[in-house]
Structures are given as structure tokens and as C-alpha cells.
Amino acid sequence: PTPLASQALVEMAEGEDRAQLLAALPAEKIAEFLRALPDDDATDLIGELEPDDQRKTLATLPDDDAGDIKRLLRYDEETAGGLMTTELVEVEASLTADEAIRQVRILGRDVEDFYTVFVIDQERRLLGTMRLDDLVVADPGASIKALVEEPSVTVSPDEDQEQVGKLLGRYNLAAIPVVTDEGVLLGRITFDDVIKVIESEQTEDILMLAGVTDEDELKHTWVQSVRTRLPWLMLNLATAAIAASVILVFKDLIEKELTLAFLAPIIAAMGGSSGTQSLAVTIRRITLQGSGSARGFVAKEILVGLVNGAVLGVGIALLAFLIDGNVMLGLVVLLAMWGNQIVAGFAGAFIPTRLDRAGIDPSIASSVFVHTLTDLLGFFLLLWLASHLLL
Amino acid sequence: PTPLASQALVEMAEGEDRAQLLAALPAEKIAEFLRALPDDDATDLIGELEPDDQRKTLATLPDDDAGDIKRLLRYDEETAGGLMTTELVEVEASLTADEAIRQVRILGRDVEDFYTVFVIDQERRLLGTMRLDDLVVADPGASIKALVEEPSVTVSPDEDQEQVGKLLGRYNLAAIPVVTDEGVLLGRITFDDVIKVIESEQTEDILMLAGVTDEDELKHTWVQSVRTRLPWLMLNLATAAIAASVILVFKDLIEKELTLAFLAPIIAAMGGSSGTQSLAVTIRRITLQGSGSARGFVAKEILVGLVNGAVLGVGIALLAFLIDGNVMLGLVVLLAMWGNQIVAGFAGAFIPTRLDRAGIDPSIASSVFVHTLTDLLGFFLLLWLASHLLL
Structure with a gap:
């Protein structure tokens, strides 16, 4: 029966399939479905049609239904006007x-x-x-x-x-x-x-943090997924290459002390991990509570970085000393890890807060900034300290 | 007035502060607050007291109220019984x-x-x-x-x-x-x-994906944050060190071809990025739709990895050729990137699906598995291919 079929259309995930199914129906059939629906659901369905089909479908509806839907269509889908129904008591x-x-x-x-x-x-x-x-x-x-x-x-x-x-x-x-x-x-x-x-909205947060910049990803074909994910990966490739080029700058140093080639990616990766932790907590906090009065949270993340960095720094220093037997190398790697962890905590809390206040969605851009920063700084701190303290 | 104060207590985020505030009140005052609340909210509040204080507070309540709350206290907080109210029409x-x-x-x-x-x-x-x-x-x-x-x-x-x-x-x-x-x-x-x-639940997904294993993190002091985040970082340090030790194994090779020390962290990082994309999409899908009939999704992620890997592989190969002028090195790095991207897509979709079916929360463990795999494979593919094709 019509009401059930209409309800099924509403429950179908938005996207290609539903739009295609609708487009394949004659305008009279669509109108029949729409009359069985509250006006907000009907508007969502019509909104997926091409403008020509929208006009044809609206023409087959009773005047007052069509008028309600036309008014609702004027509102952006992601606003209160786009969500509301005019049917109320x-x-x-x-x-x-x-x-x-x-x-x-x-x-x-x-x-x-x-x-x-x-x-x-x-x-x-x-x-x-x-x-x-x-x-x-x-x-x-x-x-x-x-x-x-x-x-x-x-x-x-x-x-x-x-x-x-x-x-x-x-x-x-x-x-x-x-x-x-x-x-x-x-x-x-x-x-x-x-x-x-x-x-x-929360799907959006999770996916964008991971570098998937389209919230409709769950319904995508693999071609659409490639199209939305690849640009972010290419940006990542560029920033990773810039960060790693620090290694080329310090080529001579690494030739003398090859353990540095083993340590550099570890320090960079740990900066990324801590930065992501701090970022996820901050973005969640912004989503639930807004970005106001963030000074305390930034200070907390720096403190966490200070402590985690000290522990991880001692760990990696012991590892370096075991491999190489060089106390000075241990000190260099301790300081590099520690510094990078503190910056990771700070950046993970500070960058999304600033972006949010500037009106930019922090989930999209923060991850690139934080990872580039911790990669670059991780490589640089280790090799710059080594060039000054080891030679 | 009491109803407002009670409501304020309910709206307060759970955790240290509320428990402390409650603990500071005399049992009679708590009972007065509780009588103004529906039994599910009252149970949540009492649940935060120490067992002794719970008994004292319940003793001051009328028998039927106390009975309802005692029955509700028996259910785990995160079950339907823990959420429900017995007050209904x-x-x-x-x-x-x-x-x-x-x-x-x-x-x-x-x-x-x-x-x-x-x-x-x-x-x-x-x-x-x-x-x-x-x-x-x-x-x-x-x-x-x-x-x-x-x-x-x-x-x-x-x-x-x-x-x-x-x-x-x-x-x-x-x-x-x-x-x-x-x-x-x-x-x-x-x-x-x-x-x-x-x-x-969605806060949990976001934070655990980022390696923050306690959903209450948003309310934590810095000491508690260090305690919940550091274990994950130490595990990460261990796996990152294991992955990077591939570099030590191929030490002689890197001494001859130092560009490899520049390329290895890039390939590992790009595997991590793609793996995280695939992981985020899959975990979100599992949360919203369950982990059934996943074969199509895994195949889609492999396809995405195949295409993204080809594009990124050509990009990094060009970069390597520009730096080094060695066509063979370009081919090696192309294959390493490509292979790692395919594995990243597969692992990001397959691992959380398997964990979910085995009854393990996929948000907690997936990220470590996927990153370790893409790091290890990134380093290994590059250096193993180089040792066979370059020398």
C-alpha cells in the first residue's frame, strides 16, 4: 500500500539509489507517495529530483501541499528550516x-x-x-x-x-x-x-578526522571514494615529503650515524599519535561544548605532553643506547621526543580551537596541520640536536 | 527550590565533581533531592556514591521509592535496565x-x-x-x-x-x-x-580510534589523561620501534642509497593515512549498520587502495627520480607504495570487521593493528624490493 511504500522511500538512505528510483517513477506515482508523507519528508524526497522533475511533480500535487513543499524547499537542507515540518497542532x-x-x-x-x-x-x-x-x-x-x-x-x-x-x-x-x-x-x-x-554530524566528525572529507562516504561507490579521499592523500604525500626532506638536508650526518635513520620515523610517528589523541579529545569537546574558554584545555594538553613526552623520551633513549652504546645519542633522542610530544599536545588542542573560532570546520583541516607539524618537528629536532651535540 | 537543584545535579556531567558534591551533602538533603527526580535519574545519582553512603541515603527515602531505586541499581549502567525508568502510564x-x-x-x-x-x-x-x-x-x-x-x-x-x-x-x-x-x-x-x-557511544568511537581508551576523557584531569593515554602510546612506541627496526636490518643498503632513508617514512606514513581512512569508514559503518555482509565493503576498500596506490606510487616515484636520477629506484618506490596502499585498504576494512564479529570493540584495537601493519610493510617492501632490484 502507498503509505508503507512512502515510508520505505523515506527510510532509504539518501543518495544515488533513492534519487534513481524516484527519477524512474512517473510524476503521478511520485505525487501519490508524497501525499502520504509529512511535508518535511516529502520535501527531502523532492529535493533529490532534478529541477525539471521537481516542477513536474509539484504540478501534480494539490495546491496547498505543493505550496508547503515549495516554501520548505527554499531552506537549506542542513538548517532548521530544512528539518522542520509545518504540520503541527x-x-x-x-x-x-x-x-x-x-x-x-x-x-x-x-x-x-x-x-x-x-x-x-x-x-x-x-x-x-x-x-x-x-x-x-x-x-x-x-x-x-x-x-x-x-x-x-x-x-x-x-x-x-x-x-x-x-x-x-x-x-x-x-x-x-x-x-x-x-x-x-x-x-x-x-x-x-x-x-x-x-x-x-558525528559521522562527519569521525570521517573528517581520518581525512575522509565527505560525510556521504558510507553510501559511496569505490569511484566516488577515490575521488573524495585521493585529494587528501595527495596533500598528505606533499606534506610528508616536505617533512622527510629534513632527512635529505642532514644526509651527511645520517651517513655517519645510521641509527638516526631508525630513530627519526619513530619520533615523528609518536608525535602523530599524541597529536591525534589531543586532537580527537579537543574536536569532541568542541562538538559537544563549543570552543569557548579553551585556555585551560590547551594548558592541560601541554601538561599531558610534558609527562607523556618524558616517559616516552626515556624509553626511546634507552632503546637508542642499547643499539648504539652512545650516551650522547640517548640524550639527543630523549630531548627530540620530549619536545615533539609537548608540541603535539599543544597543537592538537590549539589548532582546532583556533580554526573553530575562525569559522572553519576543525575536523577537516586540523589533522593535516597537526601531522605535518609533528612530522617536520620530529625529524628536525632529532637531526638538528644530533648535528650540534653528536659531532 | 529543590526540583531545580535536583535537575541541576542531573544535568551536571557525571564524574568526579558531581560525586564530590553529593558526598559533601547530608543524607537527608540528598534524599530530598532524589524525591524530586524520576527514578532513573535518582538511580544514576545514587550509583555514584560509595556503597556506605548509598545505604545511608536509601534508608532516608520512603520505602517504595527506595525499592524502585534498589531494583534499578542491580542493572549495569550501560544496559537497557540501567537506562529505564519504572515510572510510566x-x-x-x-x-x-x-x-x-x-x-x-x-x-x-x-x-x-x-x-x-x-x-x-x-x-x-x-x-x-x-x-x-x-x-x-x-x-x-x-x-x-x-x-x-x-x-x-x-x-x-x-x-x-x-x-x-x-x-x-x-x-x-x-x-x-x-x-x-x-x-x-x-x-x-x-x-x-x-x-x-x-x-x-560516538564520543567513544572517535576517541578510541585516536587511541584514547576512556570515554570519560572529556572530564578528566591531566593526571587521569596521562594514565589513560600513556599505555596506548607505550604500545605504539613498541610497535613503531619494531617496524623501524627493518631499517636497521637493511643498514648496509641504506648506507649505499641514502635516499631510501628519505622514502621509507613517507611510504609508511601514507599507508597509515589510507589505513585510517578505511578504518574510520568501516568503524562508522559497523556502529550504524553492524558488521554483517562485509565482503562487498572489504572488496571496495581494496579497489580504492589499488587506485589510490597507483596514483600515489607514480607521484612518489617521480619525486624519487628527481632527487636521485635512478629509474630503478623509481620503480622500487612505486611498487612499495602501491603494495602498502592495497594492504592498508584491506586491513582497514577487514580487521575491525573481524574484531567486531569476535565480540571485541573494533575502535580500541584496530588502529594499533592497522598502523603496525602499514608501518612494517611500508619499510619492509621498500627495502626488500630495493635490495633485490637495486644491487
């Missing part, structure tokens, strides 16, 4: 609880999942919200005006979806109202939409 | 809609956020659920038995919280019923608890 503040419940009974027939009743004035400005459960248990004669709670949070339609997710999670809301600057109620965003947002 | 199937609403009005006064009404038989076995909005719009004379929907999903109290989060997200539910093996209703888990679970 609203009552005027002048009613009593009993009158309101009767109105909810009528309006509620066409609305899915309305756990929140929106209370408006005659200009459709939002006065507040009532939880449906509170309305049900209320004294029938009580006036809605006395029962309404000021909405703990509202969002504008241009609000970023990540921010909407944070608000809903923080305030434990079943639905967030979307209002204009003048306070007029436009729609609502429900918890199930937000769960999807939280999942996709 | 239940009606018997023999009622009419009108009678049910009247019962909901009474029961609902003490229950927060009851968007779902649970329908039970006389033995308290769960027959199904009704959305409160459906009950409100129903014909008053209709029997509940005719209106009830079979619950689309129930969980046992031992179910892992990650699984609960997945189910609620997939089925867009406001609440999941928790039932015994015999189908007796024990409690419910609401969407707001699950949003917290989804966030914390």
Missing part, C-alpha cells in the same frame, strides 16, 4: 483546556507525532508550548493562558542543524518550535529528525 | 478510550514525559502501546483492545545501551518498553535518555 491562548483538547482532537487527525501543542495568539505569534500529557491531565475548565509554559527554546529557520541537535539534547524536548524574527510560528522539529542529525 | 486492555483517558489523567500526574501509553493485561504482560496523541483523538467509546498497536520493538533489561539507541533511532519511537522474557512490563526508555547514549 496549535491552539489559541483564549481557549479552556477542554476546548483545546477538542480542537487537538480535530487537528491531530492529520498530524503525526504531536507530543507538543503550540499555543499562539491571533497573529499566529508563538506564546508558548504545552506538553500533550500536561494538557490531558489539566483541569478541563482551566484556561490555556494559565497553563502555557514559555517555550524554553525556539530557533530561527536559518539556524544550523548541528545547533538544533544540541539544543534538543540539552533541554530534553520532544519538539522545538521554529519561529520568524517577529515570533510567528513557522513549524516544528521533532526528536526523531534530530537523532538523524546527531548521527550524521 | 499503563492501562488495561479491557477499558474504553474514555476510561483510559481518565486513568491516564490520574496516573499521569506523577509521571514525566509520557508520550506513550502502555497497554497491559491482568498479569502486567505488555500487549502493546498507544501513542498519547492517538488516544486523545480516538472515539471515546472505542475499546483499547481495538486501538492498541503491537509494540514495534521491545528490549530486555540486559540489552546493551548502544543497541537500544539504534532501535529507537531506526523506529522513530518516543519510548521503548523494557520487558522480561515472559513479556512482563518492567519500565520504559525515553528518547532523551537515548540521545545521551548516542552522543556518548
Whole structure:
């Protein structure tokens, strides 16, 4: 039956397959599916069609459905406007609880999942919200005006979806109202939409930290994966080559003391590991709490680097001494490891914080910066110290 | 006032600070806070006290509250039983809609956020659920038995919280019923608890991929951070040293051809980068979709490695030729890069899938395996090929 088929289309992951399936259907069939869906889901589906097909499909829908969808299509997919549905249950503040419940009974027939009743004035400005459960248990004669709670949070339609997710999670809301600057109620965003947002934003964090710059990667073919991952790898190749070229600069030194060729990649790799730890913690912190008041966190990461670096430095110094029997080489490698660990802790916390404050997504760019820095510094510290202390 | 203070305690991040604050309060004051909270939140708070303080606090609570909390304390914090509240609105199937609403009005006064009404038989076995909005719009004379929907999903109290989060997200539910093996209703888990679970499980994924093995890291002092991160770094140091020791094995070769000391860390690092990309995509896929039917994904990652490896291999070969002017060295480095990229793609997809199927959290262990493999193979392929093709 149509409602089930429509639901199946909504549940299908976005991307190539669903767009192709839709494109293959006649416009009348698509319209039939769409009428069975809430307007936010219908808008998501139509948004995947080519502009020509969008027009054709909208033309086959009843005028009021088409109008809702056209309005919703204007909002960016990743904003509150792109998430919201305009289908909701609203009552005027002048009613009593009993009158309101009767109105909810009528309006509620066409609305899915309305756990929140929106209370408006005659200009459709939002006065507040009532939880449906509170309305049900209320004294029938009580006036809605006395029962309404000021909405703990509202969002504008241009609000970023990540921010909407944070608000809903923080305030434990079943639905967030979307209002204009003048306070007029436009729609609502429900918890199930937000769960999807939280999942996709976090997929983004994980993948971008690893250098996969497209959140849709999970649905990609191998050709698309190559296209999104290769640019990052080529950038990495360039930075790795620049860092390793320090080895060529100190060629003569390595010829004399070949153990350095064994130690250099270890110090660089350990800098990368610590930098990644610090980076992951910081990016997670920024996602959950924002990048404000970061000074304490940066200081903490430097302290962690100071201690971890001392321990790892002694470890690698012992190893170098065992292999080479040279105390001075042990000292050189201890200092190089230690310095690189401190910088790794600092950079892993400082760089993403700065990028976030500059309005750049820290997950994308931080990893390249931190790894280049710890590679370069790891090679350089070891070989520069060796050239001054060993010869 | 007490309810606000209680709510503030619930919103406080778990961990040292909250436990200390609680421990500083007299048992009577704690009990006062707890009475204002739903039993799942109260249980979380009590769970943070020392056993002695737990007993003292429970003794000051009314018997029925204390009994609920004691029962909930028996469940592991990270299971459905640890998440659920026993406070819910239940009606018997023999009622009419009108009678049910009247019962909901009474029961609902003490229950927060009851968007779902649970329908039970006389033995308290769960027959199904009704959305409160459906009950409100129903014909008053209709029997509940005719209106009830079979619950689309129930969980046992031992179910892992990650699984609960997945189910609620997939089925867009406001609440999941928790039932015994015999189908007796024990409690419910609401969407707001699950949003917290989804966030914390994903924090875990991100941090563990980066080698931070404690999901509570965001709240840690620097001493605790050193304690949880250093063991992973020491393991890393050991594996990095083992991988780099390949350089010592081929010492004579590097003495003759020092460009190899420049190329080896680049090939190892690029293997690590590609392996991390493949790993991040695979771990995210496992978290969202499980590790079943992975053969296609592993094949895709190998294909991606094949193509990326060819491009990166040509790039590094050109670089080596520019530095050294030796065509044979170019060929050696091309093959080493290519081979390592293919293995990186394979290992990044295969290792976490196997670990997950073996019941081991893939985020913890995969990264060490993949990096050790790509480091070791990167060094070995380059130097072994060089020793056969260059001399």
C-alpha cells in the first residue's frame, strides 16, 4: 500500500539509489507517495529530483501541499528550516483546556507525532508550548493562558542543524518550535529528525578526522571514494615529503650515524599519535561544548605532553643506547621526543580551537596541520640536536 | 527550590565533581533531592556514591521509592535496565478510550514525559502501546483492545545501551518498553535518555580510534589523561620501534642509497593515512549498520587502495627520480607504495570487521593493528624490493 511504500522511500538512505528510483517513477506515482508523507519528508524526497522533475511533480500535487513543499524547499537542507515540518497542532491562548483538547482532537487527525501543542495568539505569534500529557491531565475548565509554559527554546529557520541537535539534547524536548524574527510560528522539529542529525554530524566528525572529507562516504561507490579521499592523500604525500626532506638536508650526518635513520620515523610517528589523541579529545569537546574558554584545555594538553613526552623520551633513549652504546645519542633522542610530544599536545588542542573560532570546520583541516607539524618537528629536532651535540 | 537543584545535579556531567558534591551533602538533603527526580535519574545519582553512603541515603527515602531505586541499581549502567525508568502510564486492555483517558489523567500526574501509553493485561504482560496523541483523538467509546498497536520493538533489561539507541533511532519511537522474557512490563526508555547514549557511544568511537581508551576523557584531569593515554602510546612506541627496526636490518643498503632513508617514512606514513581512512569508514559503518555482509565493503576498500596506490606510487616515484636520477629506484618506490596502499585498504576494512564479529570493540584495537601493519610493510617492501632490484 502507498503509505508503507512512502515510508520505505523515506527510510532509504539518501543518495544515488533513492534519487534513481524516484527519477524512474512517473510524476503521478511520485505525487501519490508524497501525499502520504509529512511535508518535511516529502520535501527531502523532492529535493533529490532534478529541477525539471521537481516542477513536474509539484504540478501534480494539490495546491496547498505543493505550496508547503515549495516554501520548505527554499531552506537549506542542513538548517532548521530544512528539518522542520509545518504540520503541527496549535491552539489559541483564549481557549479552556477542554476546548483545546477538542480542537487537538480535530487537528491531530492529520498530524503525526504531536507530543507538543503550540499555543499562539491571533497573529499566529508563538506564546508558548504545552506538553500533550500536561494538557490531558489539566483541569478541563482551566484556561490555556494559565497553563502555557514559555517555550524554553525556539530557533530561527536559518539556524544550523548541528545547533538544533544540541539544543534538543540539552533541554530534553520532544519538539522545538521554529519561529520568524517577529515570533510567528513557522513549524516544528521533532526528536526523531534530530537523532538523524546527531548521527550524521558525528559521522562527519569521525570521517573528517581520518581525512575522509565527505560525510556521504558510507553510501559511496569505490569511484566516488577515490575521488573524495585521493585529494587528501595527495596533500598528505606533499606534506610528508616536505617533512622527510629534513632527512635529505642532514644526509651527511645520517651517513655517519645510521641509527638516526631508525630513530627519526619513530619520533615523528609518536608525535602523530599524541597529536591525534589531543586532537580527537579537543574536536569532541568542541562538538559537544563549543570552543569557548579553551585556555585551560590547551594548558592541560601541554601538561599531558610534558609527562607523556618524558616517559616516552626515556624509553626511546634507552632503546637508542642499547643499539648504539652512545650516551650522547640517548640524550639527543630523549630531548627530540620530549619536545615533539609537548608540541603535539599543544597543537592538537590549539589548532582546532583556533580554526573553530575562525569559522572553519576543525575536523577537516586540523589533522593535516597537526601531522605535518609533528612530522617536520620530529625529524628536525632529532637531526638538528644530533648535528650540534653528536659531532 | 529543590526540583531545580535536583535537575541541576542531573544535568551536571557525571564524574568526579558531581560525586564530590553529593558526598559533601547530608543524607537527608540528598534524599530530598532524589524525591524530586524520576527514578532513573535518582538511580544514576545514587550509583555514584560509595556503597556506605548509598545505604545511608536509601534508608532516608520512603520505602517504595527506595525499592524502585534498589531494583534499578542491580542493572549495569550501560544496559537497557540501567537506562529505564519504572515510572510510566499503563492501562488495561479491557477499558474504553474514555476510561483510559481518565486513568491516564490520574496516573499521569506523577509521571514525566509520557508520550506513550502502555497497554497491559491482568498479569502486567505488555500487549502493546498507544501513542498519547492517538488516544486523545480516538472515539471515546472505542475499546483499547481495538486501538492498541503491537509494540514495534521491545528490549530486555540486559540489552546493551548502544543497541537500544539504534532501535529507537531506526523506529522513530518516543519510548521503548523494557520487558522480561515472559513479556512482563518492567519500565520504559525515553528518547532523551537515548540521545545521551548516542552522543556518548560516538564520543567513544572517535576517541578510541585516536587511541584514547576512556570515554570519560572529556572530564578528566591531566593526571587521569596521562594514565589513560600513556599505555596506548607505550604500545605504539613498541610497535613503531619494531617496524623501524627493518631499517636497521637493511643498514648496509641504506648506507649505499641514502635516499631510501628519505622514502621509507613517507611510504609508511601514507599507508597509515589510507589505513585510517578505511578504518574510520568501516568503524562508522559497523556502529550504524553492524558488521554483517562485509565482503562487498572489504572488496571496495581494496579497489580504492589499488587506485589510490597507483596514483600515489607514480607521484612518489617521480619525486624519487628527481632527487636521485635512478629509474630503478623509481620503480622500487612505486611498487612499495602501491603494495602498502592495497594492504592498508584491506586491513582497514577487514580487521575491525573481524574484531567486531569476535565480540571485541573494533575502535580500541584496530588502529594499533592497522598502523603496525602499514608501518612494517611500508619499510619492509621498500627495502626488500630495493635490495633485490637495486644491487
